[in-house]
Amino acid sequence: MNLTKTRAAALSIFSNLTLTVLKIVVGILSGSMSIIAEAAHSGFDLLASFIAYFSVRVSDRPADQEHPYGHSKIENISGMLESALIFLVSLWIVYQAVQKIVKHAPVEHLPLSIVIMVVSLLANVAVSRILYRVAARTQSIALEADAAHLWSDVLTSGGVSATLAAIYAGNRFGVNLNLLDPVFSIFIALWILGIAYRLTRKSYPALLDERVKPEAEDKIRRVIENYCAGKCQFHKLRTRQSGAKVHIDFHLQFSPDTHIDGAHWFSHGLKKKLEHEIPGSEIIIHLEPYEDALVEGGKKQ
Known part of the structure; x- marks a missing residue:
C-alpha cells in the first residue's frame, strides 16, 4: 500500500x-x-x-x-x-x-x-x-x-x-x-x-540547527570528494536537518584560471549528484579561487 x-x-x-x-x-x-x-x-x-x-x-x-x-x-x-x-x-x-x-x-x-x-x-x-x-x-x-x-x-x-x-x-x-x-x-x-x-x-x-548525524555527514563528504576528484577542493561544509529536509552548504575552490562558466556547471552537476545521493537535500555552493580560500590549518575541511 x-x-x-x-x-x-x-x-x-x-x-x-x-x-x-x-x-x-x-x-x-x-x-x-x-x-x-x-x-x-x-x-x-x-x-x-x-x-x-x-x-x-x-x-x-x-x-x-x-x-x-x-x-x-x-x-x-x-x-x-x-x-x-x-x-x-x-x-x-x-x-x-x-x-x-x-x-x-x-x-x-x-x-x-x-x-x-x-x-x-x-x-x-x-x-x-x-x-x-x-x-x-x-x-x-x-x-x-x-x-x-x-x-x-x-x-x-x-x-x-x-x-x-x-x-x-x-x-x-x-x-x-x-x-x-x-x-x-x-x-x-x-x-x-x-x-x-x-x-x-x-x-x-x-x-537548534544541529548538524546531521556523523555518518550522514561523512557520506556527504565522500560524494563531494569523489565528484571533485582533483578538479577542485572544498571546505566550510555545514549541514542541518529540518524535518525531512537536509540543508547542505559549502565552498568549492577552483584554480584561479578556471572560467566561471565551467565552475558553475561543475557545481551544478555536483548539486544534482548530492540531491540524488541525499534524498530531500537542499544545497547551496559558494565558488571561490584557491588563493582566496581561507583553509583552516592549511588543509581542506
Whole structure:
C-alpha cells in the first residue's frame, strides 16, 4: 500500500478515534483504571494524529517569500508538542491510579473489556506498521512519532489484556487481584514517559540547527570528494536537518584560471549528484579561487 503522508495521517486519525470511543465506553462500564488509562493514551494518540496530519500537510508546502527555507521544521515542532502532551497524560494516569488503589474499586464487565483490548491491539498493530513504512519512505518525523505512539498502544494494550485476564481468572478462583489494574496503569504512565523522552531527543536538535548525524555527514563528504576528484577542493561544509529536509552548504575552490562558466556547471552537476545521493537535500555552493580560500590549518575541511 503506497500511501501518501497525508492519507497515512488520516488513517491514523480514523483508527484512534474509533478505539478511543470504544475504550472510554468500556472503561466507564467496567470501572477499570487500566482501560481508562488506555483510553486517555488513545485520546492523546488521537490528538497526536491530528497534529501529525496538520504538520505533514504544512511541511509539504513549497518554500515561499515568507518562508524561503520551506516549512519542514513544523514536524519537529509537532514532535516537541506531542512530547509535552505525553508528559501531562502520564501525570494524570498516575494520579487516577493512586485514587483507585486508595478506594479499592473492583473491575466489572471483564469479558467485554478483554475483547475490546484485544481488538485495539490488533488494529494498532496494523496501523502502526503502515505508518512506520510511510514514515521511513518519506522521512517524516511526525508520522514516525505517530507510529511510535500506536506501537506503545500495542504493548500496553497487550499488558492491559493480560492484567484483566488475570483478574478474571482470580475472580473465578476466589482470589482478589483487582490491585493489578491500577498498578499496571502506573506502568503504562511510566512507559509513555519514556516515549516522550525519546521523541524529545529526536525533535529538538533540528530546532537548534544541529548538524546531521556523523555518518550522514561523512557520506556527504565522500560524494563531494569523489565528484571533485582533483578538479577542485572544498571546505566550510555545514549541514542541518529540518524535518525531512537536509540543508547542505559549502565552498568549492577552483584554480584561479578556471572560467566561471565551467565552475558553475561543475557545481551544478555536483548539486544534482548530492540531491540524488541525499534524498530531500537542499544545497547551496559558494565558488571561490584557491588563493582566496581561507583553509583552516592549511588543509581542506
